[in-house]
Amino acid sequence: MYRTHNCGELRISEVGINVTLSGWVAKTRLLGSMAFVDIRDRYGITQLAFNEETNNEMLSKAENLGREFVIQVEGRVSERSSKNQNIGTGEIEIIVSNLIILNESKTPPFTIETETDGGDDLRMQYRYLDLRRDVVRKNLELRHRLAQLVRNYLSGESFLEVETPVLIKSTPEGARDFVVPSRLNPGSWYALPQSPQTFKQLLMVSGFDRYFQIVKCFRDEDLRADRQPEFTQIDCEMSFVDQEDVLNLFEGMMRHLFKEIKGIELPEFPRMTYADAMKFYGNDKPDTRFGMKFVALKGEDIDVVSGKGFGVFDSVDSVVSIKVPGGATYTRKQIDALVDWVKRPQVGASGLIWVKKDDQGNLKSSVDKFYSADDLKMWDNALELNNGDMGLLMAGAYGKVHKQMSELRLHIGAELGLRKPDEFSPLWVVNFPLLEFDEDQNRYHAMHHPFTSPLKEHRDLLMSNPADVNANAYDMVINGVEIGGGSIRIHDQDLQAKMFELLGFSEEEAKAQFGFLMNAFQYGAPPHGGIALGFDRLCSLMGGSESIRDFIAFPKNNSGRDIMIDAPAPLTKDQLEDLELN
């Protein structure tokens, strides 16, 4: 038997008993006639004591231990003279009577500590050592806990976990599929699923009523930072539901997860329309931990900036502003830095106008030569500045300037410390547009996917004004992060056919790609809808990190490579011949 206890569980109450521990050498302190060795495993660290007087042989063995050696020790639990209150085992140590080296270790290429000296690439190459670090392992322990909580919650809500196939059929619509040649059917290929969308809808046709799965999905995209070619989804679908049923259930689940994992009672999730999210935050996933909502100074219902000779404001269709609380103290240098920031190509704004209200309530702006005190008063009426605040204004086309202002808002929110990592502000964004127009291809794309139903009250617009049709689609957003999204699906075969037509599918194409689903809809499809939550993203949100990679055991790098195992790699000639690909 390798151990009677793990390295994290011995306490003062166990003093006097004989134990066996196994683990890794975390630290060695040699003091001549004595030595102390910290032995570490997943559960904790225990101090081992060696003493010339009691056991000289063991002491000299201990002196030869290297970092990360795997050892097994027998000994007696003893009370420590100098206690360490920072760790659970800090009141005891083991007086070692026997020490066995189970395996030696070369000196690791970086230190196995919370603050390591290893760079990103080195740690990815030796991921198995990186995972040995407490801070990394804890991320994966969180992931483990979340997965169990999600499954138990959904099981308790009568969801059935069903495994959908991984080797499926390619559907060229949307993102690129990873594909797999079929040796038994030469010239034919499987595809890896981008999501189990059609299968979960089929399960609803099958009467499964409530389905879930924590499932790997695959997308062969040109990788950006923090995108992974394989990622994990909490995938769900429900029958006989409308939008509120889905929203309430998954709001309940999320509240449960935050309670269990973080001890936080989340507030009720407000519903915000897509239109409002764009209007007030310039963003379909607004970070609502802080205010600074957009205020229009020139737009559909207001214009308090035109006709004063300031050409920039005269010529655009939108001038939008935000209020920076306490911003009147911003120096010229600080403001110049903001102007530079928004002019970077990543944001692409042409400039930034400010208006400050000092402690006496006097208004001053960077365009005072165009705007009188009375003019500025009109701005202030809209912006509702308090004494000491600053307003920032940007001008441009509606969509573009809202996007730019969103970047600025998030930037300033971060600068002011308003985006607190330990605060969580969830909401549902609803009423997304059904379609978006692709200028390049001169056709509509489904904003969510082709199975999303239009709002009932917009159904008549479908053929006449497709761009105006909103969908029964929703996103769950927390702290400006899109945690998931879903929709109520089309369950009517005629409407589904119409939708494919609108998206430019010929009848043959629709049949070839989704014929099985359209067939299924002929045999009593129930009303249904669902959601998919990004599990990697949820883990990183709850773990307080920006990077999903920190929550994946063996992630790939930005070129889609696993540099630890050196994949992908060439195949052998035999393999290619088997596949008739030579």
Place this chain on the structure above:
Amino acid sequence: MYRTHNCGELRISEVGINVTLSGWVAKTRLLGSMAFVDIRDRYGITQLAFNEETNNEMLSKAENLGREFVIQVEGRVSERSSKNQNIGTGEIEIIVSNLIILNESKTPPFTIETETDGGDDLRMQYRYLDLRRDVVRKNLELRHRLAQLVRNYLSGESFLEVETPVLIKSTPEGARDFVVPSRLNPGSWYALPQSPQTFKQLLMVSGFDRYFQIVKCFRDEDLRADRQPEFTQIDCEMSFVDQEDVLNLFEGMMRHLFKEIKGIELPEFPRMTYADAMKFYGNDKPDTRFGMKFVALKGEDIDVVSGKGFGVFDSVDSVVSIKVPGGATYTRKQIDALVDWVKRPQVGASGLIWVKKDDQGNLKSSVDKFYSADDLKMWDNALELNNGDMGLLMAGAYGKVHKQMSELRLHIGAELGLRKPDEFSPLWVVNFPLLEFDEDQNRYHAMHHPFTSPLKEHRDLLMSNPADVNANAYDMVINGVEIGGGSIRIHDQDLQAKMFELLGFSEEEAKAQFGFLMNAFQYGAPPHGGIALGFDRLCSLMGGSESIRDFIAFPKNNSGRDIMIDAPAPLTKDQLEDLELN
């Protein structure tokens, strides 16, 4: 809201309340002035009552309902006059006040009943309708429950669920990999994992201590009946364990599952060596629900058949026998049928000798002209026949005749009703050979896999007598079905290198394929071992079916095709060009 209750939950205590139900039309009985409609969902069936007097409009609507229409009804719960005690809702019915048709249905291609009129192919093509059948859905409900029980059990035992990657590197050793071309790295390929073996071992190097995952695995094999190209494993690994630790833990899990799912207390799992399994059952996964163990009449330690002029027995190295309880009553015709059965090419035996003991204890055999009563007495001493029993003998080379006798034993066991589907006889088969010799390639293969450790006491034989080395490997067998297997792994880099050498890997090959694992072993690999259980197989065993396909939502056929979605299929020209495979 589509429903206030599901179709399986209303009881006599709800009489008088108004409810809304949604579901499928399972059955319609039209009786002129009245009609009864059974509405079905996943949870049950509820009877709907329509009556000319109370609501003539609804009655005529009901009369036009077709099978599998999706409907929503409102009505009052009422006590039935003629109760149905077979179903939970059998004491009530709904007096319908409103009926909405949510979706129509074409007549399904087969009946949605436990006993359906649909053939296999048709049901696979319309799998979404097949899944609507109670009996099929219940299989997947069992699978759901098993998955949750397994995860909760293992989580409770401190196992961490870790997702290992699906896009990995091909290792040409062993079965064929499915492979995935990398668009971003032209000429390079990913492979889909046949198992997460190396990753779980790396997790042990990482100090994760206990790992599990219910995970899809992939094998591009020529398909046999009931093999699937993608299948699911309960994959586990533990550190600081020896064989007994692993066996006890998973025996405990299996006992828990049988208790929870079937209410059965499994007995302790006996351990049987591979050598004994082959000797007494001719099979490394013996069905131990019944006896009929092999008795050697000619072999290493015994020969009670040679030298009597019966050439067949004289010329072979093995004569093996089984005792058929009560078999003395077998007729000539029955025995001839057995002889024909063993002579079929699937078994390939040359013949079958019998010896019967009648009610008076007299012995008689089919080779009486060669063997005297005293000779037969010697057979009987070994076989220990009771009055009324029959012994069956087969002769040949040890391995071959044991395999043939195993087939016969299972056949007769089934004929005699000894392989009861509601009885479960588990065991561990242990001490497998480490290697098997491949005559074609004139080299050794790892019987389990190259990471399996030899028994400590056999380690010295590794280079001198590799064929004699047994492994720290074990299989869990229940009712003659291999539910899973595993081993204690090699954690020593020198031994692992020696093992690769023995298996004919050059140093370069070993490094190219498993370099990352061998590297990892340099940095403090703990002793570790694990197991992988076939989840599809476990479901089918517990569900009382021989076919794993019944427990997979969307299985593939024997050519690896999903005939419902018509996959695999050709790619488009654009897709092939993207992959530079044109």
